[in-house]
Amino acid sequence: MSELPVPGSDPAGQPVSAIRTVACIGAGVIGGGWAAYFLARGLRVRAWDPAPDAGDRLRRTIDAAWPALTELGLADGADPAALELFPTAAEAVAGADFVQESAPEDLALKRALLAELAAAAGPGVVVASSTSGFPMSDMATEAADPGRLVVGHPFNPPYLIPLVEVVGGTATQAWATTRAAEFYRHIGKSVIEMDRELPGFIANRLQEAIWREALHMVAEGEATPEEIDRSITDGPGLRWPVHGPCLTFHLAGGEGGMAHMLDHFGPSLKAPWTRLDAPELTTALRDDMVAGAQVSAGGRPMAELVAERDRAVIAVRRAVEAARAAGGTGG
Template identity: 75%
Template sequence: MPFTPSTTPESVRRVACVGAGVIGGGWVAHFLARGYDVTAWDPAEDAEDKLRRLVSAAWPALEQLGLADGASPDRLTVAPTLAAAVADADFVQESAPEKLELKRSLLAELDAATPPGVVIASSTSGYPMTDMQTTATAPSRLVVGHPFNPPYLIPLVEVVGGTHTDPAAVAWASRFYDLAGKSVITMDRELPGFIANRLQEALWREALHMVANGEATVEDIDASITEGPGLRWAFMGPCLTFALAGGEGGMAHMLDHFGPSLKSPWTRLEAPELDRALRDAMVDGCATAAGDRSYADLVAERDQGVINVLRATGRLPQPTPHPSHSPQPAHPTASARLPLPLRLSPIPLFRQVVQEDWIDYNGHLSEAYYVLVFGFATDALMDASGLGAGYRARTGRSLYTVEAHVRYLDEVPRGSQLAVRTTVLGVAAKKLRVLHEMYRCDPAGEPSGDPVATEELFTLHVDQRQGCAVPFPDATRDLLAAAVAPSPEWAGHGIRPVGA
């Protein structure tokens, strides 16, 4: 029976989550944060309490990620029966225990209870849908939507149908997950373990072999990943990473150079024959993945990525303020153009990699995106001064920009790493003036050369609920006041002096 959707992925309002343990609860939190109404059902007696605890515990992280308009834990309903949970659903996510017989009968029950034309997705970690859809009456709408724990933080979902699934249902589910903020991989064939779990499993089995044979300790194995390749995998996959190991010759050189070692017993997993077709598939695949990025671009991206991961995980100290914050400016030409108050500030340097879709038809950073990057730097300043996402959500208070003066000083080519150094120019009870200076980074991730742009910003601390400016919290005002770089030199460069 072909699948005829009852609604478009764009029109989904209510999601039913059936099975509300670790994964089902994680899905509930994710869908709530994306602004959906969620109905959950789980047969366990204490399921509702556990689920609400999971959602509450996840909510601060979800706030940091950014909530959709109207998103609220209050939009969760726990249904008394499976039938009640799915009766009004526009999409169903099944996350019951990983037991084949249970999945088979549960999917058949869900199929019978869910309105026709509604896609039902299973979170299964490894069963092919073909094996699970055997007893359903309308198997064409059953798909796998395999998440990673926790589904509200890890973006990936792998989507695939079974023999009796209509490809239209797979396409519908992929589009829906995409709209719901997931990173979707749509597979065109069933593969036990899908993609990511096969890769994880290969590594896991080799780790078990090494421990079983006394070849490495558990500690060695974990350190070999967290101190080694794992640092790169968060932002660049293993294929592109290996292509860089081939230097400017890329994947072709890498395979020609290291290909023969595929015959060596480096792992218990047998390597495929590296014939011409496989070599070309790898080389072409890496070229596609690299897109317009040159070897130098990719190296710069990798280097900055590793530095970012090392910093984010506390293994590298935050950068010390650049010498240009000392009384002797390190960039005389920049300071000649605009004398600035140069003094040590505790405000951290904000870093940003230029995104591909920020590039205009001239191959450089588009005008509006300079301002976007400065906006991110202002967010970082808020985070650093106690006005972060948690404060904003709790109080409804935030910084509002009322005046900005941007100078575009130089082009920013694609692939650039940017750093924004922020100097506090002045702070009063409700007002704050800052100067952002944007630099391109050297390969070590440090700002280099003259600023490519500056933004002078006058902001007010506003209470949205009261609709007016209000005083900063004392701690924030003290912190910002301590960072102020008092100097008459900046006066007259685009920002009015701010009164007390």
């Protein structure tokens, strides 16, 4: 009788570079995007989806994504034909080294499917869910082996946007979240390994806050959808590719950084600018924001950060303008 793995240890016993085959369960927009990305990284993909036309749809998705993936750079051995479809989810998972589930956002469906996948996966194989909002603790309730279940939440389209948020549930073993995060990093993803569950995770919650305010403004006749979109694409969106909102506000404080910005503009948090309640700007929150900005800055002086931001904004603007011009001329 084989020994059970020590809690927190990796029963796979192999580096993530040994992962060569991924099962993609669900071949819709997200699952298909994942499949294209895995193939571009030189991996083999075993796919399953219950839709009758799933195979044709998946191949169309991969074909559509391949030019962009080629431009970004393909891994050695990348082959869009390294794809095999299976009649059942269990069969697809049986020969995989890693599993990416991308079924519809239906909690009952997720629970039953993840239980099936966890039972079918081999020893040391992580089963990651692409869920956009459900905590794994809520999805893993029917699994006999929930220790290998993690959230691996991508941002759409997965073949193009690098972000993946990784977090386990209360029954997830530490080795599973660590292995999932290491695997995603190995194949070129930007990974946030969260230390606690949060419905909607990080990126979706921030995106949803802007979306809700946009809907309020349209509903009240305060702004049009076009004005809202332009306010981001020609405003803060140009800064965000290089500096996120926290580091952006750190720069807004000038030489005083985040501390000066919070001390100076803190009272405006209570101004009725949005329909979202502002948190109380306690000393602890202020100190956490200042310390976090310093970590993000990495010890670089303000002048260097400003120069980096300016170069990036100029590059982004030129790239977007060039893409629009090419599209307008049919190029």
